[in-house]
Amino acid sequence: NAGVTQTPKFQVLKTGQSMTLQCAQDMNHEYMSWYRQDPGMGLRLIHYSVGAGITDQGEVPNGYNVSRSTTEDFPLRLLSAAPSQTSVYFCASSYSPGVPGEQFFGPGTRLTVL
Amino acid sequence: SQQGEEDPQALSIQEGENATMNCSYKTSINNLQWYRQNSGRGLVHLILIRSNEREKHSGRLRVTLDTSKKSSSLLITASRAADTASYFCATDDINTGANSKLTFGKGITLSVRP
Numbered sequence: 001n002a003g004v005t006q007t008p009k010f011q012v013l014k015t016g017q018s019m020t021l022q023c024a025q026d027m028n029h030e031y032m033s034w035y036r037q038d039p040g041m042g043l044r045l046i047h048y049s050v051g052a053g054i055t056d057q058g059e060v061p062n063g064y065n066v067s068r069s070t071t072e073d074f075p076l077r078l079l080s081a082a083p084s085q086t087s088v089y090f091c092a093s094s095y096s097p098g099v100p101g102e103q104f105f106g107p108g109t110r111l112t113v114l
Numbered sequence: 115s116q117q118g119e120e121d122p123q124a125l126s127i128q129e130g131e132n133a134t135m136n137c138s139y140k141t142s143i144n145n146l147q148w149y150r151q152n153s154g155r156g157l158v159h160l161i162l163i164r165s166n167e168r169e170k171h172s173g174r175l176r177v178t179l180d181t182s183k184k185s186s187s188l189l190i191t192a193s194r195a196a197d198t199a200s201y202f203c204a205t206d207d208i209n210t211g212a213n214s215k216l217t218f219g220k221g222i223t224l225s226v227r228p
Contacts, residue, residue: 100164104159
């Protein structure tokens, strides 16, 4: 199993540009989520999904959109990039939202917005 | 807002010593988890403790949970240079389910000197 994969690993955008961060998992996990990690702030939840077709907002959803058309994929869209969105983005998945267990994290995407 | 707050923010010890890290949280939880993050990598799950458990062991790790004080501690015994990393506690919300919407603390930076 590849686990949780994220692409790209690095990205530089100009203010106002849009892009999609890709996340995929091959473990048939129902629950997937996106976090951003900023220095001194820990990880903050952006959006999450408890299954295909179901998404919800986390702590810091503004400026981001998500969709979950399949169990495997959970892309994160930046609609109009701003310098405040410079961060490291992590995708994570776990078996089921109702079952306690570990979350598996991808390697991260380092995004810089100029 | 951050649910978990780790203490201390940074810890430097000699190889072979024990490392103790603390986490406090604000709301009632189902489970508390500890994760490790090596520099430039994604998070890796270490251990999960349920709200009805008081202590749990896994190899050189010992986790305690005091729900009356809303606090947890992570003890790493006989530390090694390879334990050098950032450590995060993560809590769920008893109102949203066992494993969804994890909230992470800001992390503890552990340095183990050879």
